[in-house]
Amino acid sequence: MMQRVVKTIASLCLVLLLAAQVGAANLEDKVVEHTFKNGLKLLMVERHSSPTVSAWIRFKVGSVHERSDERGLAHLLEHMLFKGTRTLGTKDYAAEAPLLEKIEQTAQLMLAEEAKGGKADKAKLAALRAELAKFEKQAEQYVIKDEFFDLYARNGGSGYNAFTGRDGTTYLISLPANKLELWAAIESDRMKHPVLREFYTERSVVMEERRRSYDAEPSAKLWETFVAAAYQAHPYGQPTIGWTSDIRQLSRTKAESFLKRYYAPNNAIMAVVGDIKPAVVIPLVERYFGDIQPGTPVPDVPVQEEPQQGERRVELLGDAEPELVIGFHKTAIGSDDDYVFDLISSILGQGRTSRLHRSLVLEKQFATQVSTFDAPGNRYPNLFVLYASPRAPHTAAEVEQAVLAELERLKKEPVSQQELQQVLNQLEFEEARRMGTNGGLARNLTEYESIAGSWRYMTTYRARVVKITPADIQRVAQQYFTRENRIVGTLVTKKAGGAQK
Known part of the structure; x- marks a missing residue:
C-alpha cells in the first residue's frame, strides 16, 4: 500500500514538473501584451477552463519611493483607495466636497501646531482637534461604506484585496468573466477620480494597526528593528507602514500629491488572466483607461548601501x-x-x-x-x-x-x-x-x-x-x-x- 502511495505521489510530482516546464516554454506564446499611449501595460493570458477571470493592477510604487516626510504614505494610500471616488462611496459629492476642504484646512492648522512640540499652544490645539472632529462628523452623513466591496460581491467577485510592499502596490479581484467591464469601470474611475474621504479617521486606524501589530507584537518588532539595523542608507530599512511619528504627520494634501505623481497608467501594470479574448479586452481597457493622463515616472532609487565593516x-x-x-x-x-x-x-x-x-x-x-x-x-x-x-x-x-x-x-x-x-x-x-x-x-x-x-x-x-x-x-x-x-x-x-x- 505504501509503495503505491509513494508511486502515486512521485507520478503527481512528475506531472507537475512537466507542466511547469511546458508552461514556462509555452508562456512566451500565451502571454499577449499591449502598451497604450498613456504608458499603461496590459498583459493577458487566455484560460478557458472556467468562466472566470483574475484581474490584477500593480503600481510600481512602494514605500521605497517615499521621501523622508512621506514615510507610510504608500501603505496609507492602499487603505484610502478603497474609500471611493466622486461617484462611488458618496451619497452627494457636491455637498461632501466643501466639508472635505474644511477638514483639510483645519487639519493643516492642527499639524502645524503639533509640529511645535512642547511649545504648542495646548488650548489652540484642543480647539482645532475639536473642530476637526466636528467637520468629520458632518462629512459622515455623505459616506457610503465599502461600496467597492459591495458592488463586486453582488456581481460574483471574490478575493477583492490589496497589498503594499517596499517595491510596489497591488489591487486584485477575481470575478465572472462576463463582469470584466464592471471591473474596468470601477478601477478606471478609481484611477481617474479618487477621493481620499475619511483620511484622518483612516490615519488613526493605521496608527492603531501600527501599535497593535508592530509595537505590541514582539516578533514583528524584532523584524522591524532587525531590518532597520541592516540598512543605514537605503530606504529598504524603513518599515512600509511607517514609524509612529511618520504616520502622525501625514496629511491628505501630502497623500494627494503622492497619489497624483505616481498612481497613473505609465506606472501601472495590468494582468487579466482567465476566460477572455485579448481582441475584446484591449479595446475594453482602451475605452475605460485610455484617456487617463500619465503621471511622473517612478524614479529609480539611487542610494546604495555601503558594505558592512563588521557584524x-x-x-x-x-x-x-x-x-x-x-x-x-x-x-x-x-x-x-x-x-x-x-x-x-x-x-x-x-x-x-x-x-x-x-x-x-x-x-x-x-x-x-x-x-x-x-x-x-x-x-x-x-x-x-x-x-x-x-x-x-x-x-x-x-x-x-x-x-x-x-x-x-x-x-x-x-x-x-x-x-x-x-x-x-x-x-x-x-x-x-x-x-x-x-x-x-x-x-x-x-x-x-x-x-x-x-x-x-x-x-x-x-x-x-x-x-x-x-x-x-x-x-x-x-x-x-x-x-x-x-x-x-x-x-x-x-x-x-x-x-x-
Missing part, C-alpha cells in the same frame, strides 16, 4: 518565546548570484527535507521551526534571511551556532548532484503550483514585470538555474556568508527579575 547585532526584550533572525546582504533579483541564492535557500531552509529542518528540527531538536527567504524587497539589493524559533531548553545562541555551522559546511563541501537536482525539482514544483491558478499567474506577471523588468523572467528562469554548479554555490556562500556581512537579531524572553535568551 551588527540587535536584541529585543519581549513577552514572547525566543526567536533568532540572521541576515546577509546580497544582490537584487535578476543578478547572477541571486539565482544561486534561490538554490541555497531551498537547500538550507525550504521544506521538511531541507538541511536546517533535518538538522535543527528533527535531529538535534534545537528549534521548532526554521526557514529561509529574501527580504525586505527584491528590486534592489536585499537580504538573505534565516529565521528560527528555538525549542526549550535550547537557546538562541545554540541555534545560531548550529545555523552558522551549516553555512560553513555549505562553503567547504560541494553540494551533491542528487541534492541539487532535488532542489531544482522542488523549485519547479512550487512554480507550477503558483501558476496553476489565474490569480497566481496574474500575480507573477505583474510582479516580475515590475521588479525584474519583464514577465519573461519566468520563461528564462529554469534555463538560468540549471546551469548553476556546486562550485557556484560554494563561491557565493564563501563570498556572502561572512561575519562582516552578517546581521543577527534575537528576541529575548522577559522574565521576572531579568531576561532569558
